[in-house]
Amino acid sequence: xxxxxxxxxxxxxxxxxxxxxxxxxxxxxxxxxxxxxxxxxxxxxxxxxxxxxxxxxxxxxxxxxxxxxxxxxxxxxxxxxxxxxxxxxxxxxxxxxxxxxxxxxxxxxxxxxxxxxxxxxxxxxxxxxxxxxxxxxxxxxxxxxxxxxxxxxxxxxxxxxxxxxxxxxxxxxxxxxxxxxxxxxxxxxxxxxxxxxxxxxxxxxxxxxxxxxxxxxxxxxxxxxxxxxxxxxxxxxxxxxxxxxxxxxxxxxxxxxxxxxxxxxxxxxxxxxxxxxxxxxxxxxxxxxxxxxxxxxxxxxxxxxxxxx
Numbered sequence: 001x002x003x004x005x006x007x008x009x010x011x012x013x014x015x016x017x018x019x020x021x022x023x024x025x026x027x028x029x030x031x032x033x034x035x036x037x038x039x040x041x042x043x044x045x046x047x048x049x050x051x052x053x054x055x056x057x058x059x060x061x062x063x064x065x066x067x068x069x070x071x072x073x074x075x076x077x078x079x080x081x082x083x084x085x086x087x088x089x090x091x092x093x094x095x096x097x098x099x100x101x102x103x104x105x106x107x108x109x110x111x112x113x114x115x116x117x118x119x120x121x122x123x124x125x126x127x128x129x130x131x132x133x134x135x136x137x138x139x140x141x142x143x144x145x146x147x148x149x150x151x152x153x154x155x156x157x158x159x160x161x162x163x164x165x166x167x168x169x170x171x172x173x174x175x176x177x178x179x180x181x182x183x184x185x186x187x188x189x190x191x192x193x194x195x196x197x198x199x200x201x202x203x204x205x206x207x208x209x210x211x212x213x214x215x216x217x218x219x220x221x222x223x224x225x226x227x228x229x230x231x232x233x234x235x236x237x238x239x240x241x242x243x244x245x246x247x248x249x250x251x252x253x254x255x256x257x258x259x260x261x262x263x264x265x266x267x268x269x270x271x272x273x274x275x276x277x278x279x280x281x282x283x284x285x286x287x288x289x290x291x292x293x294x295x296x297x298x299x300x301x302x303x304x305x306x307x308x309x
Contacts, residue, residue: 034058034280041276057280065257065281066249073168074235074253075288080172081234082227089181089226090219094211096182097189098197108186115179119240130170130244134160166247175234181226188222189215224299232289254285 029048033041036051061067096108119126129135138160141147147158164170192215200210216223241253248256261278293300 030279030282033275034283036276038274038276041279042273053276054280057276058284061261061277061281062284064277065254065261066252067254067257067281067284069250070252070254070257071288073251074255076168077171077237077241077253078231078234080168081175082230084172084176085178085181085230086223086226088176089178089185090211090216090223092182093185093189094207094215097186097192098207098210108182111179111182113179114177119175123239123243126174126240127243130164130174132160133162133164133173165244166251168251170244171237171241171251171253175237175240178226178230181230184222184226185219188219192218221299221302224296225302228292228296228300231292235289254281258282258285 029046032047032050034057035054036047037053040047040051092111096104132138138147138158141158141160150156150158164173196214197210200214205213236255237253238255241251241256245251245253245256258278258281261281262273262275
């Protein structure tokens, strides 16, 4: 039982207001900086009230960073990552929960352990795979002698090469595996009554039909929660696109382009940083994930806490 007292209520609200202030003040300062010109932004003390230059700053930032192309690229990558994570997580959890084969729990725990291995830890081997996704198959062919046999019989040197750098595939494919999504789906699938599974079998439904016609419709809220988390995650990707994309004119993403709006002091001879353009661009980049979270909030909460399936 939760005790409700006036003093406790006041303390609780003070803590909540402090949390809101900690999160809102930086956003407010970014908005204020985006509404002033270059001189005002770089003059002390810091201005705390909006100015009249928001529209022109956003326009200049949009044109200078070619945000038209970059936003399209980022939407493609974000939607591709979300779709891949949902599909792969659903199939993986479906296999672990509804198929009885040796080692399935070991496989689940191996997947779950990858939560402790963020992209930054595995960035080097992931880049090596992206540089040539078929290299493991080439190694297998060389070890087993298949390459030698083909070369001996036909005189053809087999060299497998699939370069994922500077491509949408390279931006999306290494990010689609998700231990979080697999765990979320597994926990939901375990709440499915055995009677429903038996009824589906009696009606002649095979595994894929059971997944498509029964499990997927029942897990819409879980899909919405996972999609919300992963859209924000993929939209804010910085390190991976920065590493594998050198053709930024065609494949650049908006988060990476933000750094170009702040001139390097070492290469520009001490030029004044264009913080007003950087903050204006930041506001534009923040809009899509904020809208997704706002629009999906109800589904997101239901997908995470609803246990009455």
